[in-house]
Amino acid sequence: MNLSCVPYCKKIKAFSFWGVPLFLLSFLTVVLAQTPSQNQPPTQNQGQNSSATTNKPSAGTAENRSAPVVANPLLPPGVPGKPIVIEEESDPLEDRLDRTITLDVREMNVIDVIKFLSIKGNFNLVTGGAIEGRVTLYLKNVTIRDAMDIILISNDLAYYVERGIIHVLTETDYQAMFGKRFNDKLEVAIFHLDYAKPSYALATLENLKSSLGKIVIDEDTGSVVMIDTKQALEEMKQALLTIEKPAEVVVYSIQFAKAEIVAEKLRARIDTNAVGSITTDERSNKLIVRAQPGRRKEVEEMIKSLDVPTKEVLIEVKVFQVILKPQFDFGIDWNLDFKSSDDPHIRDLTIKNLYLNDASPPSPLGSNFNRIAVGSLTAGDHFEMFLRSLKQVSDTKILSSPKLLVTNNEEAKIHVGDTVPYIISTTSGTGDNAITSEDVRFVDVGLKLNVQPVINDDGFVTMRLAPEISTVTAKVSSKGGGIPQINKTLVETSVMVKDGMTIILGGLKKDNKVRTEKGMPFLMDVPWLGNLFKYASDSIEHTEIVIFITPHIVYGHENYADLNGTVKGNKEIDPDAAPLTKGLKLKE
Known part of the structure; x- marks a missing residue:
């Protein structure tokens, strides 16, 4: 243990002797290097670097991939302001360049x-050197692409797109880079129209421009901006000079039609951009018209075709009351009765039956038992001959013979009869406060006929007929008096006949109660005593109303004739009164 510890202890003693001084020396060196000198203040760049060191994110973070920042082009150079951040767009660049803007500089x-356009289109922009020029223009509702073409070409500049970024450079630099001109010899021309409408000029210029050309118009200012080759621009300029002429103001007097209706049809059938107004x-x-x-x-030519006389129809109506003889109580069979006549002319008279379109089977004219039937006289038959035949089968009495001049497709109404008054009483309140008011009303009885003619192109007239016959059969008692009870027969039909052919409406039967007095002459008329010398009897009189309708087409310049062939009037129109001869040309 002791032998192995000796080398380790020697190492510790060596570090204690040399390590402390060396550590202190290194510490002082680092501190002195980071402490600024008192005689030299920190520079602006040092301050910015210090701030950037604190706030700048590390490489590869999401903030490094944020949207680009550009200076505000609306502020003068050198003026501090908030930078404009162009956010990333999901739309393709082509769609952003097709956005419409209004530009007034x-x-x-x-x-x-160009920077302003990049903000509107939300695209990245790079401008090259030597780009200069001033722009003065007003464009309304144009695409960003067209605005860039107009601005760049007019200032001899160009651009190209690379990786979604638009690079703007001079025409010389573009030609040196790509070996061709940017606009392929395109030029810009601006016209201001004082008379013609730009939208009308656009239709003409579209047929003259080349495949590379562009045309931008502004209706408010009357401007036409053309981008095309020199030759195409010359042709379009000549076309604009032809179009750009002072408009004429002409006043037309409309004689037959309504001016507002003619104007509406003109606007619907012609190009108002070409006409003006x-x-x-x-x-x-x-x-x-301007x-x-x-x-x-x-x-x-269009006014002449629209302002024409309105066709009219002269409707001649004759209403006869036919008092049927006993053998004709069920009505008259015209064809059968005519064939049995002693007059050869009457025997040759024929009637063409035009039956009503109803649920019941058709019947000849007059033999249909309380049904209304329609017939017509064939061509060549005479009306007087027909009237003469009536006298052989019945007693006839003419009730009315009106003549009506009706505008085409308008309705005419005829009433032959009486207007019967009756009183309606109305009580309001109760007891002593009750107030009774009377209202007098009227009802038409007799014969009514509504006729609406429609003129066809082939000389035929379609007649919409609605005959009605009514009588007062009784009165319903009321507080104010009697309310009439009306018995009515009504039918509606359409008949097409040739101009001048007579239509016959028959079957309008009516039964009248007739009181007959007979007695000694003079004595039966003495008051009080006359009843002793007379007697009275009641009978039922069967009558049939027969209506003759003859339409005549009136064209405005022809005479029209009565049923018997006599000329009744002249409605000729002076040909010198045509509307175009009344046109008054004015200076604008």
């Missing part, structure tokens, strides 16, 4: 404008 440095004056029924001179002919 005045004599701004081109680098600051279409307005109306409701008071004078005039159309005010258009390019080359478009005036197109507008006038």
Whole structure:
């Protein structure tokens, strides 16, 4: 044990003799090296390095991979401000360059404008040396890509994309790097239109630009920015000079149609961008068109086709009351009765039956037992011959013969009969406070006929017919008086006939109670005593209402004739009154 301990003890004694001085010397050296001199204050870089040493994260941390930091381009150089941090985007760069912006700058440095675009598009940007220039422009609703092309090409600059970063450099540097020009000899031209609409000019320029060209328009300022080759720009400039002419203002007097309706149809059928504007004056029924001179002919042709006289139909109606003889109590079979006539002309008279479309089987005109049937006289038959035939089978009485001039597809109404008044009493309140008020109302009875003609292109007229016959059968007693009880027969149908052909409506039967008095002449009229010399009898009179309707198409410049062929009027229109001859050209 003692022998083995001797060498170890010698080592401890050696460290105690030399180790203490050496340790103290090393400690003092380190302290003196880290203590700044009192005569030399720390520099600014030393202070920054000290701060960076404290706050800077170690390499490889997540903070080192944070979004890039760029200076604020909206602040003057040298002015301190908060830096702009461009956050990472998930959208591709192409989509970000297609975002639309509005740009309004005045004599701004081109680098600051490009930096502003990088902030809007949220993309990384690197600018090369020798980039200079000033930018003055106003662009509205354009893509960032188009804005960059306009700004860079107009300042002889270029850019390229590498690894998602846009590098901006001069045209000379771009050509030296890639061996070709950036814009492939593209140039920028800006036009300001005072008369033509940019959207209308765009449609023309799109057909003239090359495959490399771009066109940007602004409706508010009337600006057209074109980027293309020199040759294409010259062609587009000539096209703009042709389009950019003072517009003409022409006032058209609309004679037949409504100006507002014509204006609506014009806006729907032509390009309003090409015309300019279409307005109306409701008071004078005039159309005010502001258009390019080359478009005036197109507008006038459309107005001429729209402002035409409205077709009308002259409807001639004759209403007859036919008092049926006993053998015709069930109605008249026109064809059968005409064939048995002694008059050869009447025997040759034929009627074409047009049956109603209802659930019951069709029946000839007049033999359908309380049903309404429709027929028409064939071409070549005479109306007077038909009336003469009625006298052989019944006693006829004409009730009404109105004539109506109706606009195409409009409804006409005819009423032949009476307006029966009746009183409706209304009591409000109770006891002594009860108040009774009376309201006089009216109901139309007799014959009603609603006719709506529709003119077809082939000379036929489609007639929508709604005949109605009504009578007062009794009165329902009420506090204010009697309320009439109406017996009504109504049917609706449509018939298509040729212009000038007569339509016959039959089967409108009505039974009337007739009181007949007979007695000794003069004595039966003596008051009080006359009843001794007379007697009265009641009978039922069977009548049938027959309606004849003849439509005549009136074109506005032709005469129209009555049923018997006589000319009843002239509605000819002066051809010199055409709307286009009334056009008044104004200077804008």
